[in-house]
Amino acid sequence: MSELDLSEIREEIDRIDRQMIALFQKRLDCVCDVARYKHANGLPIFDETREKAVIAKRQAQVEPEIKAAVGQFMQAVMDTCKLVEADVIDQLEKFH
Numbered sequence: 001m002s003e004l005d006l007s008e009i010r011e012e013i014d015r016i017d018r019q020m021i022a023l024f025q026k027r028l029d030c031v032c033d034v035a036r037y038k039h040a041n042g043l044p045i046f047d048e049t050r051e052k053a054v055i056a057k058r059q060a061q062v063e064p065e066i067k068a069a070v071g072q073f074m075q076a077v078m079d080t081c082k083l084v085e086a087d088v089i090d091q092l093e094k095f096h
């Protein structure tokens with residue numbers, strides 16, 4: 001692989017990352033709505049049944065070779081989303 005190939009591949013990775021972050025921002029907007037709903041209704045942030053379902057659905061979308069990686073990826077996404085949910089709820093509690 002030449003250096004040019006590597007820089008071209010990295011440009012494609014950068015394009016993909018840009019799209020992923022745009023989508024992640026949209027996901028975070030939804031997650032903030034979920035946090036407000038959970039706060040208003042006294043529900044816990046962590047929902048194990050939902051997390052398992054999210055992972056299973058996304059793994060069903062891909063070939064067997066990458067199911068484990070997709071599971072890890074979705075778990076990392078949800079772990080980050082839970083931290084954001086906790087921040088949203090902390091802010092809500094500060095002002096009540």
Ligand SMILES: O=C(O)C(=O)C[C@]1(C(=O)O)C=C[C@@H](O)C=C1
Pocket residue numbers: 031034035045046047048050051054077078079081082085
């Ligand atoms: O769907 C929810 O209940 C959420 O809080 C969102 C979400 C997610 O990021 O998808 C995050 C935390 C929960 O444990 C389950 C799922």
